Amino acid sequence: MSEVAVESPRSAENYLTARRGVMSWLFTLDHKRIGVMYLASILAFFLLGGVFALMVRTELIAPGRTIMGRDMYNHMFTLHGAVMVFLFIIPGIPAALGNFVLPIMLGAKDVAFPRLNLASLYMFWGGAVFFVVVLITGGLETGWTFYTPYSTTTGQSSVVAAVVGAFILGFSSIFTAVNFIATVHTMRPAAMGWFKMPLFVWALYATAIIQLLATPVLGITLLLLALERLFGIGFFDPSLNGDPVLFQHFFWFYSHPAVYIMILPGMGITSEIISVFSRKHIFGYRFIAYSSIAIALFGFLVWGHHMFVSGQTRLASMIFSALTFSVSIPSAIKVFNWLSTLYKGSISLETPMCYGLMFIFLFGIGGLTGLFLGSLSTDVHLTDTYFIVAHFHYTMMGSTAIAFIAGIHYWWPKITGKMYSDAWGKFTALLLFVGFNHTFFPQFVSGSRGMPRRYYDYEKLLPAHPDFHGGHWLSSLGSYLVAAAFIMMAGYLLVSIVAGRPAPRNPYGGAGLEWQTSSPPPVENFTTPPVVGDPYDYSKLRFDPRSNDYVRVA
Amino acid sequence: MFASPNAVIIAMTEADQATHDNHAPFLAHHFDSPRQQFAAGKLGMWLFLLTEILLFGGLFCAYSVYRANHPEMFQDGHLFLDRYLGAVNTCVLIFSSLTMALAVSAAQTDRRRLLVGSLIVTLLCGVGFMGVKFVEYKAKWDHGLVPGQERIAWFVALGWLRKDSPAPERGYQPDADYVRKHLAEHGEEVDDAEATRRAAGLFPFFGCYFGMTALHGLHVLAGMGAITWVLVRSIKGHFGPLYFGPVDFVGLYWHLVDLIWIYLFPLLYLIH
Ligand SMILES: [Cu+2]
Numbered sequence: 001m002s003e004v005a006v007e008s009p010r011s012a013e014n015y016l017t018a019r020r021g022v023m024s025w026l027f028t029l030d031h032k033r034i035g036v037m038y039l040a041s042i043l044a045f046f047l048l049g050g051v052f053a054l055m056v057r058t059e060l061i062a063p064g065r066t067i068m069g070r071d072m073y074n075h076m077f078t079l080h081g082a083v084m085v086f087l088f089i090i091p092g093i094p095a096a097l098g099n100f101v102l103p104i105m106l107g108a109k110d111v112a113f114p115r116l117n118l119a120s121l122y123m124f125w126g127g128a129v130f131f132v133v134v135l136i137t138g139g140l141e142t143g144w145t146f147y148t149p150y151s152t153t154t155g156q157s158s159v160v161a162a163v164v165g166a167f168i169l170g171f172s173s174i175f176t177a178v179n180f181i182a183t184v185h186t187m188r189p190a191a192m193g194w195f196k197m198p199l200f201v202w203a204l205y206a207t208a209i210i211q212l213l214a215t216p217v218l219g220i221t222l223l224l225l226a227l228e229r230l231f232g233i234g235f236f237d238p239s240l241n242g243d244p245v246l247f248q249h250f251f252w253f254y255s256h257p258a259v260y261i262m263i264l265p266g267m268g269i270t271s272e273i274i275s276v277f278s279r280k281h282i283f284g285y286r287f288i289a290y291s292s293i294a295i296a297l298f299g300f301l302v303w304g305h306h307m308f309v310s311g312q313t314r315l316a317s318m319i320f321s322a323l324t325f326s327v328s329i330p331s332a333i334k335v336f337n338w339l340s341t342l343y344k345g346s347i348s349l350e351t352p353m354c355y356g357l358m359f360i361f362l363f364g365i366g367g368l369t370g371l372f373l374g375s376l377s378t379d380v381h382l383t384d385t386y387f388i389v390a391h392f393h394y395t396m397m398g399s400t401a402i403a404f405i406a407g408i409h410y411w412w413p414k415i416t417g418k419m420y421s422d423a424w425g426k427f428t429a430l431l432l433f434v435g436f437n438h439t440f441f442p443q444f445v446s447g448s449r450g451m452p453r454r455y456y457d458y459e460k461l462l463p464a465h466p467d468f469h470g471g472h473w474l475s476s477l478g479s480y481l482v483a484a485a486f487i488m489m490a491g492y493l494l495v496s497i498v499a500g501r502p503a504p505r506n507p508y509g510g511a512g513l514e515w516q517t518s519s520p521p522p523v524e525n526f527t528t529p530p531v532v533g534d535p536y537d538y539s540k541l542r543f544d545p546r547s548n549d550y551v552r553v554a
Numbered sequence: 555m556f557a558s559p560n561a562v563i564i565a566m567t568e569a570d571q572a573t574h575d576n577h578a579p580f581l582a583h584h585f586d587s588p589r590q591q592f593a594a595g596k597l598g599m600w601l602f603l604l605t606e607i608l609l610f611g612g613l614f615c616a617y618s619v620y621r622a623n624h625p626e627m628f629q630d631g632h633l634f635l636d637r638y639l640g641a642v643n644t645c646v647l648i649f650s651s652l653t654m655a656l657a658v659s660a661a662q663t664d665r666r667r668l669l670v671g672s673l674i675v676t677l678l679c680g681v682g683f684m685g686v687k688f689v690e691y692k693a694k695w696d697h698g699l700v701p702g703q704e705r706i707a708w709f710v711a712l713g714w715l716r717k718d719s720p721a722p723e724r725g726y727q728p729d730a731d732y733v734r735k736h737l738a739e740h741g742e743e744v745d746d747a748e749a750t751r752r753a754a755g756l757f758p759f760f761g762c763y764f765g766m767t768a769l770h771g772l773h774v775l776a777g778m779g780a781i782t783w784v785l786v787r788s789i790k791g792h793f794g795p796l797y798f799g800p801v802d803f804v805g806l807y808w809h810l811v812d813l814i815w816i817y818l819f820p821l822l823y824l825i826h
Contacts, residue, residue: 110584112594178601186594187584216605220612224765230709231702232724233761235616240701240726240757241627246619250612 014417014520029114030523034121035100036415039408041124042096045087046401052080054483057439061476063459063469073456074141079134081144082162086169087128089400090258093265094211095124095176097407098204100415102180104514104521105198107189107530112182120175123168130165134158143454145255148236148247152228159229163222170215170222173261177211180204191532198512198535199288203268206292210257210264210299218254221247248310252303260299262396263363264292266403267334270359273406274338275536276510277353278345282536284337291330298327305374309383317376324374331367335360350508351425355406358433359399366394369444384454386471387447390440398436405432405489412493413507417520418500424492432485438478446471504549509541515550580797592799599803603810606773610814613766617821620758630752631759632825633740634699636690640823643686644815650679651812654781658805661798666791669801673785676808680778687771694760698728701761728753763822770818773811780804 015032025033055076059066068076103111111117134140138158142151151159184205188197225247227233234240236247275282282288304312304320312320338360347353369391372378382388413419443451451458451468458468506515513530514521533540541550585591621628657672694700704722713719733756734749744752784804787793793801 108584113598114582114584116598174602174605178598178605181601182594182598185597186590212601212605213608216608217612220609220769224612224616227702231705233701233764234724234726234757235761235765237724240761241620241624241755242758242761243619243623246616250615 013522014518015523016417016520018523027118029110029118031099031103031111031114031117032415032521032525034117035096035098037121038091038099038124039096039415041121041128042088042092045083045128049080049084049088050483050486052076052083054479056080057476057479059456060458060472062473063462064457070456071141075139077454078140078143079131082140082166083131084396085144085258086166087124087131089262089396090173091124091169091176092262092400092404093269093407094180094204094207094261095120095172097269097404097411098180098200098265099176101411101514102201102204103183103187104517104525105201105512105535106183106187106192107513107526107532108183108187109524111179112187113179116175117179120172120179123172123175127165127167127169127172130161130168133161134165137161145251146222146225146247147251148225148228148244151225152232152236160226163226163229167219167222167226170219173211174215177208177215180208181212189529189532195286195289196532196534197289199271199282199285199292200265200268202289202292203264203271206296207261207264209293209296210261213300214254214257214261217250218258221250221254245307245310245312248307249303252306253300256303256306257296257299259392259395260295262400264295266359266400267292269403269407269410270338270356271334272510272512273352273356273410274341274360276410276508276538277350277356278342278347279509279538280341280345281534281538282337283340283343284333285536287333288337291333294330295327298323298330302327305379308376308379321374321376321379325371328367328371328374335364335367349426351420351422351429352406352410352508354426354429355402355409358429359403359406362394362398362402362436366391366399369394382447384452385447386443386451386453389453390443390447393440393443398440402432402436408493410508411514412496413503414514414519414521416497416500417503418496419503419507420496420500421492424488428485428488428492431481431488435478435481435483435485438481439475440478442471442474442478446475504547506541506550507548509538509543509550511535511537511541580792588796592802595799595803596806599806603806606810607814610766610769613762613769614817614821617762617766620762624755624758627755627757628759628825630737631756631763632823634694634697634736634756635763635823636693637823639686639690640819643683644819646679646682646686647812647815650676650683651809653679654805654808657784658798658802661788661793661801662795664794666788666793669788669793670785673781673788677778677781677785680774680781683774684771684778687767694764697732699756699760700764701726701757726754726757728756766818766822770811770814773814777804777808777811780807 015030019028025037028034055068056073059068059073059076099111099117103109140158140162142154142159146159146163184197184201224233224235228235228237232240234242236242236244238244271282271288302320302324304316305324308317308321349357369387373382373388373391409420409425446468447453449465449467451461451465451471458465458472461468503519505518507519508515511533512535513532516530517526540552540554542553543549544551581588581591585594653672653675657669657676660666660669660672691700695703700706702724705724708714708719708722714721730746730750730753733753734744734746737744737749737752781804784801787800
């Protein structure tokens with residue numbers, strides 16, 4: 001009987017069709033449906049943040065006023081940063097893709113606390129509502145970092161609403177982290193030891209540790225900031241013996257580790273994809289696994305590198321600088337292991353792999369330019385210039401967002417049960433690669449020559465630096481290429497849902513447990529218990545051209 | 555009186571074998587056994603407690619910074635707290651931790667009357683603690699010692715909804731006369747100008763005091779809510795040797811709230 005079920009997975013009910021109606025989604029406890037709702041919400045905010053980015057780039061395409069006034073510009077870049085950080089990059093990979101695949105990768109029926117999982121989604125929506133309120137009532141012009149005293153004294157902007165929103169989003173993030181750690185510890189099958197877990201699970205586990213340890217500190221900081229702005233309780237107000245620099249310490253104690261909340265899951269996806277599309281066992285499994293944990297722990301000791309010019313002591317700056325360099329070691333370990341995995345592999349350049357390779361390349365640039373910012377002497381020159389804008393866009397967008405897109409393409413057949421057009425996918429990847437570098441590489445050049453970040457206008461700088469105009473012009477043009485690429489991507493992915501070829505069980509030949517169940521999976525994830533093995537052993541998988549599926553041979 | 559943890563785990567392991575035939579009560583569908591469910595819940599609770607410690611950690615860190623920068627202001631500030639009330643509250647919370655532990659043990663060993671009774675006593679201790687806290691807060695409010703007091707009053711009175719009531723200025727002006735008298739009670743005679751200066755300097759201390767104790771008070775209230783929930787379920791007879799997770803987890807939470815107070819009391823009330 002079960003043989004028949006295995007042979008015709010499409011006839012069986014799956015998680016998308018088992019129950020119907022809006023309520024069956026809103027009150028679901030199924031991690032897959034929650035992941036899908038997260039994915040849709042997060043992509044909607046990515047669109048919103050992207051529109052803000054295009055507004056900023058369009059304003060800067062020419063000197064002088066182009067399309068908006070100064071105050072509007074301040075709102076635009078602040079909201080771009082806040083929406084992208086809090087509503088897209090931080091929740092992105094763990095809450096959307098992690099929620100969907102983590103339990104399946106562990107052969108579990110669900111996460112450990114399904115109700116908490118649904119609660120985290122509702123808190124995400126609740127926090128997002130506050131950001132919508134910000135948009136409607138006055139906007140936000142403090143920069144996404146909410147530095148005091150700007151955030152406590154100036155402007156008409158809705159700092160309190162934004163801060164409350166970020167506070168709620170923090171709890172959403174904590175709930176997801178608690179769920180993932182408990183799931184990894186207690187829901188694995190007996191046969192799956194720690195070192196039989198896929199590296200994406202390791203990455204999510206390390207991410208969850210950071211979310212747990214860092215987010216509460218942001219929570220209390222934002223709470224104090226809101227009280228400060230509402231009531232003037234004076235914690236960060238020097239006229240009441242408060243300390244404004246303490247805010248920066250608190251903020252970066254969270255927000256530096258937060259960059260690893262952003263990047264670690266992306267590294268996890270890359271580890272999966274590089275191995276699968278090289279048809280070769282991942283090189284240095286344990287090094288990649290341990291380096292995730294090392295990054296998570298080292299990441300807590302380096303926040304002061306955001307404050308080299310904020311008046312901390314020279315000794316503190318030197319210590320933070322040295323510790324910052326130490327974080328580059330586990331990151332480099334990962335890169336070398338990916339390159340070794342590629343070496344002599346039989347590489348197939350399907351769409352997910354294009355993005356996986358793009359990740360390695362762009363992360364390399366983003367990481368190496370970080371060295372100039374970690375060194376005290378060069379950082380003082382580069383602080384608050386476009387160099388740092390380019391640096392963190394190479395790591396956040398060029399790495400995390402690209403890895404997110406890689407993961408969406410890699411698991412799209414599993415999530416939706418449909419195949420997208422690989423040709424369109426590859427072409428879009430190329431366009432995105434060109435557009436991304438077109439946008440951000442010129443910013444390294446302008447920034448190193450002194451173009452300050454966050455400036456509304458650069459007309460008065462042009463006599464001394466005529467090249468600034470060219471840099472901005474190139475950058476804005478590139479941003480339109482990026483936008484075009486994302487529109488195309490949305491197009492072929494949506495088309496695939498309606499008209500795509502039904503996805504086989506294992507279209508890319510992955511060896512993880514998620515490829516042993518049907519696409520899309522049934523509500524219980526597996527109709528028969530999956531066979532736990534090495535998640536990177538491809539020797540038993542053969543491509544079957546009749547079904548376009550990889551099948552297991554004895 | 556307390557069931558040994560090993561005996562409990564053995565009982566749960568035996569229950570694991572039994573579940574293959576008949577489903578254990580309150581076993582969620584995605585767990586294989588009551589033991590797995592309990593292990594997941596317990597780990598989840600510890601992780602949550604970790605985040606609570608870090609949430610308070612930010613305030614403890616701010617406390618250290620401000621106390622290191624302004625030791626004399628903390629010296630002044632603690633004179634305004636009643637250490638006897640603080641000590642009473644400490645004893646109340648420690649006692650409530652004992653009754654909470656009794657409740658957990660009673661749930662594991664299926665003694666429902668002891669369970670319900672212990673939970674009620676724990677809850678009453680929470681009420682007592684909040685009552686004392688209210689008396690303390692009221693006194694501080696009456697003397698204008700709360701940071702941002704005028705704005706809080708304006709905010710609570712919904713002044714921000716009315717066009718004719720602008721927000722009060724930011725600032726910190728405790729009642730200088732009260733401060734002068736209070737310092738005199740502690741054997742320090744100061745003139746009015748000095749009293750005003752010392753009163754304004756009380757801010758970092760009372761910022762920390764209200765930040766820390768208010769957050770702690772909110773946690774006590776949340777804990778009381780959780781205890782009420784467990785109490786209702788205990789009366790319904792939901793708990794027993796096979797299923798006592800919620801009592802255990804709420805107990806852990808309550809102990810943490812207690813523990814944080816044990817640090818707050820000396821840091822705020824007993825400064826030398
Ligand atoms: Cu950093």
